[in-house]
Amino acid sequence: MAILQVDKLHFSYGEREVLRGIDFTINKNMVIGIIGANGSGKTTLLKNISGYLTSTYGNVFVLGKNIKDFTIKEKAKYIGYVPQDIVYDFEFSCYDVVMMGRIPYLKRFQSEKKEDRDIVRECMEITNTWQFKDKSIKELSGGERQRVYIARALAQKARILLMDEPVSHLDIKYQVEILSLVKDLSLKGILVIIVLHDINLASQFCDEIFIMKEGKIIASGSPGNVLTLNNIKSAFSIDVEVFENPITHTPYVIPSLNGKEQLKVV
Amino acid sequence: MGVKKGIYFGTAFSLLVFTMILSISAGAVKIPLQEILNVFLGGGSETSRTIILNLRFPRAIESAIVGMGLSVVGTFFQGLLRNPMADPYVLGVSSGAAFGATIAIILGLGIFGLSFMAFITSLMTVFFVYTISKTGTRVSMTTMLLAGIAISAFMSAIISLMMLLNHDEFSQIVFWTMGGFSLINWNHVAYSTPVILIGSFVMYVFSRDVNAILTGEEVAEHLGVNTELVKKIILITGSLVTATAVSVGGIIGFVGLIVPHISRLIVGPDNRILVPFSAISGAIFLTFADLLARIILKPMEIPIGIITAAFGGPFFLYLLIKSKQKSEGM
Numbered sequence: 001m002a003i004l005q006v007d008k009l010h011f012s013y014g015e016r017e018v019l020r021g022i023d024f025t026i027n028k029n030m031v032i033g034i035i036g037a038n039g040s041g042k043t044t045l046l047k048n049i050s051g052y053l054t055s056t057y058g059n060v061f062v063l064g065k066n067i068k069d070f071t072i073k074e075k076a077k078y079i080g081y082v083p084q085d086i087v088y089d090f091e092f093s094c095y096d097v098v099m100m101g102r103i104p105y106l107k108r109f110q111s112e113k114k115e116d117r118d119i120v121r122e123c124m125e126i127t128n129t130w131q132f133k134d135k136s137i138k139e140l141s142g143g144e145r146q147r148v149y150i151a152r153a154l155a156q157k158a159r160i161l162l163m164d165e166p167v168s169h170l171d172i173k174y175q176v177e178i179l180s181l182v183k184d185l186s187l188k189g190i191l192v193i194i195v196l197h198d199i200n201l202a203s204q205f206c207d208e209i210f211i212m213k214e215g216k217i218i219a220s221g222s223p224g225n226v227l228t229l230n231n232i233k234s235a236f237s238i239d240v241e242v243f244e245n246p247i248t249h250t251p252y253v254i255p256s257l258n259g260k261e262q263l264k265v266v
Numbered sequence: 267m268g269v270k271k272g273i274y275f276g277t278a279f280s281l282l283v284f285t286m287i288l289s290i291s292a293g294a295v296k297i298p299l300q301e302i303l304n305v306f307l308g309g310g311s312e313t314s315r316t317i318i319l320n321l322r323f324p325r326a327i328e329s330a331i332v333g334m335g336l337s338v339v340g341t342f343f344q345g346l347l348r349n350p351m352a353d354p355y356v357l358g359v360s361s362g363a364a365f366g367a368t369i370a371i372i373l374g375l376g377i378f379g380l381s382f383m384a385f386i387t388s389l390m391t392v393f394f395v396y397t398i399s400k401t402g403t404r405v406s407m408t409t410m411l412l413a414g415i416a417i418s419a420f421m422s423a424i425i426s427l428m429m430l431l432n433h434d435e436f437s438q439i440v441f442w443t444m445g446g447f448s449l450i451n452w453n454h455v456a457y458s459t460p461v462i463l464i465g466s467f468v469m470y471v472f473s474r475d476v477n478a479i480l481t482g483e484e485v486a487e488h489l490g491v492n493t494e495l496v497k498k499i500i501l502i503t504g505s506l507v508t509a510t511a512v513s514v515g516g517i518i519g520f521v522g523l524i525v526p527h528i529s530r531l532i533v534g535p536d537n538r539i540l541v542p543f544s545a546i547s548g549a550i551f552l553t554f555a556d557l558l559a560r561i562i563l564k565p566m567e568i569p570i571g572i573i574t575a576a577f578g579g580p581f582f583l584y585l586l587i588k589s590k591q592k593s594e595g596m
Contacts, residue, residue, distance in 0.1 A: 052487055076490030083485055090345075090480050090535035100478050104490035108471060156489070 001064045002027050003191050004049070004160060008058035011041075011048055018044045020215035022058070031183055031192045033202035036212030037236050042195045045212070046162045049193065051075045062160065076104035080153025082146070082163040094140070094148045095133040098124055101155025123154040127181060143174025150181065161185065163194040167201070179205040203227055203250040211235045227251035274533055278546040282330070285550050289326040289557045290318055294565050320451070328450045328458065329556040329570075330549035332511045333521055335462035337548025339504040340522030341529070341541055342469050345476045346500055347407050354508040354522040357414045357501070361421035362391025363512040364443050368425050371435050371442065377449050380442070385513040391417055392505040405497055407483075444569030445516035447556050454514045465507035466545060472496050473537035480535065518552070520574040524582045525551055531589055551578070 004026045011019040018041045026032070034042045047053040049060055051067040060067040062078050070078070080101070101123070102116045124130040127147045132140060137148060146166050153161055163182070167175040175198070183205055186192050196202045202209055203223040211219045211231055219231045227250075232240050238255055245252040291297050297314055304310035305318045339354040347356065355361075366387030370380040395417055399410035429436055475496045478486035487493045508522075529544040555573040562568065 050488060052484060072487060072492045073490040076488060079488070081485065081488035083482065090530070092477070092481070092535055096477075096536060097481065100481065100489055103474065103478060106474070108474075152489075 003063060005061040009048060009055050010057035011044055011053060012056050018215055022217055026191060029186050029189050029191050030207035031186045031205060033206030033209045034195045034212060035199055035202050035209060040212040041215040042212055043164055046164055046195060050079050050081055050162055073104045076156055078159050080156045080158030080161045082149045082153050082166050084165050091136040091138055093134055094129060094137055097137050097148055098151045098155050101152040104156060120155050123151040126154060127151040143170050143177060146178055161190050161192045165195050165197060168197055175201060199253045204248050223250045227253060271533060271539060278543060282546055282550045285553045286326045289553050290322045292557055293560050324452050324455045325447050325450045326553055328455050328514060329447050329552045331459050331462050332515045333548040333552025334545045335466060335507045335511045336522035337525040337544045338466040338469060338541055339508050341526040341544045342476060342500050342504055344526055345480050345537060346497060347411060348480060356411060357505060358391040358395050358417040359388045359505055359508045359512060360517045361418040362388035364425055364517060365421045367442050368428050368439050371438050372428060372432050381513040385509050388509040388512055404494055441569055442516045444571035445518035446570045447515055448567055458510050458514045461510045462507050465503045468503050469500050470541050472500060473541055476537050518574055519571050520578045521548055521552055524578050528585060531585060
């Protein structure tokens with residue numbers, strides 16, 4: 001059974017159609033990167049997959065079941081969501097934040113059991129955040145905070161992890177740290193779908209890349225097959241040069257400044 | 267719950283009992299502790315019995331209950347709107363109530379007519395604000411805040427106009443809008459206590475969900491919280507509690523704003539602990555404020571809103587400065 005199947009998905013905000021026929025099926029755990037210009041529908045696609053938004057036409061199936069047939073709590077047991085860095089105004093401890101990942105498993109008057117505490121600890125250890133457990137979430141750096149959010153999604157025991165530009169505000173060290181963690185998680189049996197702005201990070205860390213343009217996926221597959229001159233030009237309307245990353249042997253993309261100054265390639 | 271929190275709650279509860287006793291004892295006529303005990307055990311002099319059982323005891327209970335209700339609603343509204351400036355009146359409850367009360371005073375409807383009018387008009391105002399902020403099945407919190415401000419300004423204008431045209435009732439209206447418990451009797455206690463207690467409990471049931479909503483509405487939904495449902499229940503219940511509180515005590519400012527903040531500084535942001543702590547602290551704060559309102563310019567009584575703002579404001583500033591120093595020192 002497919003882990004995730006998206007079938008002829010359309011979505012409109014009022015009159016404006018943002019997703020215009022998305023189709024794909026994913027059968028194994030991996031890291032999928034979604035890239036595309038601003039407004040191409042990346043975030044909207046994530047929100048349709050998570051069931052936060054309801055498609056105007058077409059369906060999303062998670063492990064064979066239509067997302068529309070899940071209750072809000074059930075959805076949270078299958079799909080975890082890591083937002084862009086949010087700064088809190090209220091000082092929850094990191095432990096409390098990760099414990100929120102257990103909400104889908106708790107009844108209204110039930111307090112957390114040992115099992116929940118064990119899971120929270122395990123998830124915080126995997127993400128290397130256990131040392132922050134008593135610290136306020138406000139005190140952490142952006143990269144540390146993202147790891148806490150990932151720990152919370154893990155505490156949901158989610159099968160699919162959706163991440164919306166989780167590294168856009170981070171420096172390069174944290175970007176690499178987060179994406180390496182995500183890669184490890186996919187190897188441990190989680191499907192990760194991640195919206196990225198940095199094409200080269202996507203190329204380096206993702207098993208497959210979807211390029212979106214105007215509400216459609218115009219190319220999908222391994223970075224080597226997808227990150228071509230034409231695809232990138234079509235999606236972002238810029239000219240680029242594509243080289244091979246000497247370490248990962250994946251494509252390495254830099255914008256060319258044609259008409260202004262030729263790039264010197266050493 | 268840790269030992270530390272047990273101590274906080276124990277202290278707060280003892281302080282509440284102490285404040286209630288003090289409030290019953292002090293006033294224009296001072297009644298010693300022994301006499302209070304006698305009265306509660308069925309004895310005591312006729313005068314003390316009348317003063318305590320008909321005046322001060324219902325009044326102490328009412329101020330505690332109103333303080334509790336306003337603080338609980340303030341705590342939830344601040345969480346739900348993710349706005350530290352939010353208080354129970356943000357959705358226009360206060361201006362709606364003042365509008366109804368003004369009409370009632372001008373028409374000379376008497377004390378219960380006044381409470382009833384204030385209650386009805388405040389709920390109508392909230393319903394109006396709520397309807398405006400609703401798009402499809404979702405409620406926009408930002409629109410709600412702005413609509414609340416707009417309707418409050420509009421209502422205040424109408425009230426001012428009515429006051430100008432009805433000079434004789436001017437001071438009575440002003441006095442009511444600043445809040446107070448001087449006219450409280452057991453009937454008020456009988457109808458407001460169940461509404462405020464049950465309402466507060468209904469909201470408390472959703473504490474964990476509101477914790478999650480504090481971290482973002484969308485995030486909360488992805489954590490399995492039915493955000494829209496929780497928002498609706500809390501907005502409606504909170505407005506009902508506030509309208510009830512206002513209908514008995516007038517528009518008592520500041521309690522629902524600062525008590526949640528002070529409580530948050532003491533016990534942290536987890537609503538499951540914060541809400542009950544806020545409830546007790548609010549009860550203490552308002553009972554004490556009512557006591558001061560009665561004795562500070564004895565035998566004249568001043569509106570309780572003056573006390574809550576005059577003492578609460580500087581105290582709150584002091585806490586802000588202290589917590590700023592704490593975070594700078596880190």
